Amino acid sequence: MKQVLQDMAKGGTTLVEAPAPQASRGHLLIDTTLSLISTGTERMLVDFGKASLLQKARSQPDKVRQVLDKVQTDGLMTTVDAVRSKLAQPLPLGYCNVGRVAEVGAGVSDWRPGDRVVSNGPHADVVRVPRNLCAAIPDGVSDEAASFTVVAAIGLQGIRLAAPTLGEAFVVTGVGLIGLLTVQMLRAQGCRVMAIDFDEDKLALARGFGAQTCNPAAGEDPVAAAMAFSRGAGVDGVIITASTKSSDPVSQAARMSRQRGRIVLVGVTGLELSRADFYEKELSFQVSCSYGPGRYDPAYEAGGQDYPLGFVRWTEQRNFEAVLDMLDSGALDVSPLVTHRFAFEKAPDAYKVLSEDKTALGIVLEYDHAVPPRHVRQVTLEGKTGPSQGVSAEPGGAVMGFIGAGNYASRMLIPAFKAAGARLHTIASSGGTSSVVHGQKAGFAHASSDSAAVIAEPAINALAIVTRHDSHAALTAAALRAGKHVFVEKPLALDREGLAEVEAAHAESARHLMVGFNRRFAPQIRTMKRLLDATAEPKSFIMTMNAGAIPADHWTQDPETGGGRIIGEACHYIDLMRFLAGSPIVSAQAMRMGDAPGVAVTEDKAAITLGFADGSFGTIHYLANGGAAFPKERIEVFASGGTLQLDNFLKLRGFGWRGFRKETLRRQDKGQKACAEAFLEAVRQGGAAPIPADELFEVARVTLEVAEGLRSGTSYCQK
Structure with missing residues (x-):
């Protein structure tokens, strides 16, 4: 198959040849016939990719703070490598796809090969999309018209949040692709509409759809125009579909609204708000989330769990269907919005137009090439x-x-x-x-x-x-x-x-x-092991994983998919303690946070104590509620009157340890390369495995028992 990718480091847009995806549970495999470039969102991504590193940093101050936190814990060089790696990952472009179902995954019973569907699949000639992000196209709707479904659903969700009623006066600020679709849907709702934009050609289209217009570039005052449009009462609602760093659209929306008016932000603007503008009128302000309820919910999107219609009337899929019904009835006309058409193989040329022609609206990619060659694996x-x-x-x-x-x-x-x-x-x-x-x-x-x-x-x-x-x-x-x-x-x-x-x-x-289990191969762990092997006395271990919080709905937290964070990550430290002790695990005890009235039970805030056959013992503190500036990983060992302390695989210190004081690395090294080298050497030479298989299975069994104990409330297991 072929797919459009955006280089986020250097800014190039390319068409790559790739293996076709496999059908998976709950998904449809679709042969694309046509897709639409979303001029607003995709232009923003392309421009971001072309920006300098400094410009990228300025546009994402929250990400800069994350980078600075990572420097404190992991070191400068490790952080630089991570940032470069992140930017080096190309981003698939597109989310307005039309095609025919080629194959259905397990668990999908309401779709058949050959069905014509719209989806939020990317610009690729074969796409794999969750069933809840697809909708059937009525026979009376062309592929080209259907390609506008997803962008129209973005505007429709903003309208649903604003809850317009017949006869109300609404303003749409910014009439690009989504704005012009929003104008039409508000008109279909029985609203009077005024459109604001700096582009006279787009305003002409808005007038063709029945809106009054205001052009600030021609010296017109948006607030005065809106007050006149509302007959002096103030507009009932404002839907902002503009993309700008300025806070003017929100400020103007507040000043042109009537008392208890509604403002919904669908686009991207600055948000420096005046409290007085909102306070005196008791205005409602809400940010719309993409296509509607279900968006970014893994259970709905990837898991295919629909929301009951009686409780959630309009999900993102049902919004798609509503748009398609409007297209089928003629209430929504997208033909004037198509400004360019390109063969899919010429997609880089289409993105050149997107970057250079700011008047471009609907840029359509046509997939007329043969279907069978797309499905090479x-x-x-x-x-x-x-x-x-x-x-x-x-x-x-x-x-x-x-x-x-x-x-x-x-x-x-x-x-x-x-x-x-x-x-x-x-x-x-x-x-x-x-x-x-x-x-x-x-x-x-x-x-x-x-x-x-x-x-x-x-x-x-x-x-x-x-x-x-x-x-x-x-x-x-x-x-x-x-x-x-x-x-x-x-x-x-x-x-x-x-x-x-x-x-x-x-x-x-x-x-x-x-x-x-790379940590046992880290150079500073090898130093610790050498020092510990010189003493025959039992050891005491304190290992802290300052893991940081991740969302409860992240796949790693799902016991069926990721296994939870104890099985998925704390196993590293069960293995590491087993390695440093050099002795079989004979007992395991665990306690989780939350076993008290009124406290949420969480598996990722736990203490695990292991006992070893040689009399050693240790505790692993796996914690998701610590500060980001504190070391993410700290290992302390007490034995023979001395202490070893390792922070973040950067600084190892000895306290009272004869012949050793410290070992500091310039770059964090958790042993990944040495771990790979050990495996490859064993394959090449045919010698002993780098980690004995019985230790691998022992650690796996103990990890499963600990996780089971934490989930059931059973805190102790004797080996």
Whole structure:
């Protein structure tokens, strides 16, 4: 397939060839016939990509504060690497897609291949979209007209929040694409409408749709014009669809509104408000969220859980359907809004027009090329000429495949394996595009969207699995049974059944299994281990993970998908303590915050105490309620009259420790590269596994028991 991507670091807009995505549960796979460029949103993204680093920082002060906090905890160089990596990830453009259903995923029963649908899919000739973000197109609505559905739904949601009634006077400030659609929908609602804009051509279109107009560029006063339009009473409502850094649209809206008028912000403006303007009239001000209820709710969008119609009449999907009904009836006319048409293969030219022609409104991309060639699941990357190019295996060599191309894989693991000398064969992601982006950058020979084909590939003898947590166990077991050495990111499994499956597959396989417990390979941890091994006395450990809060609806918090933060992240420190103690875990005790009346129970604020066979013990404080300026990770060990303290894998200090005072690194090193090197060396040499398999399974079992105990309120388990 082909897809439009925006380079957020340098500003280029490109059309890339990528593997077609696979159909997944609750999703539709759609062959695109036409898509619409959203001139407001997409122009803003393109302009942001072209801006200098300083301009980017000025436009996102909240992100700058996050960067400064990260410098304090992780160090300057690590933070610089993270920022560069983030900006280097191209952004898919587009959210106004029309096409025909090619395939339906599991759990979808109300759609069939061949159905004509509108969705918020990106500019790509094959898109995968959750079923709740699609709507059926009536026979009387053309593909071109239907492509305006999603942008119109943005305006419609603003209208719903403003709750206009028949005969009310409304102002629409900023009549770009969404503004002109909003004018028409308000007119269809029976409202009198005035449009404000600096562009006379757009105002002419608004007049054609039945609105009165005001042009500040011609010296007209918006507030005076609105007062005259409302017959001196003040307008009933203002919908702001403008995009500007100025706070004037909001200030003017307040001054032109009647008492208890309604103001809804659909666009983007400055928000320096005068309290007096709002206080004296008791004005209502609300910011509209995209297409409507359900937006950004993972349960609704990705999970397919609809809201009951009797309680939420207008969801984002039902807003799509309402717009399509208006198009079908003729109440909404989008034909005057189309200013440019381009073949999809000429998409970069369309974005050049978007940047240079500020009068452009509806820019349509037409997908007239053949459908079957779009559905290729593997592509050879630029500069690679065949399946063995650059990755032919020598006896004992490691030829790597990667399943998963997300942020951690691309920013940490792939560079670590590449630096360690891995020969990179194929990288796979279910969506396809990220495998091309990161595969091209790292030097993979192929990009794929078919993980089963990567597992079966004979030229690959080692696999890295860096997918969502719920897929780790099944993919690991399949890869081991296919005769591959496996490096799997933590956690190894989310439940006992998955763990048993991996153990059985490993027992049948003569291949290495490695979990990405990189911290035990960090240079300062190796120093600690060397110092601790010199004493035979039991040790006491205090390990603090100042994890920081993440939303409760984030996928890692979902027990079914991410396993929760104890299984998904605290396992790092259970393994690390096991490594430093050098002794089997014999007991585990855990306590969570919230076991008291009136306090919310949370798994990610917990203390875990482990006991070891040699008499050592330690406590892991996994906390999501700490300050961001405090070290994210602190490790303290007490033994033989001395103490070792490590902060953030940057500064290791010894207190009363004979022969050791401190070890400071210039750059944070959590051991990712050394971890990859150890795995590759074991594959090449055929020696012992870097982490014994019985330790991997021991840590996995203890982690599952701790999480189960925290969830059930059972605080103690004896091994």
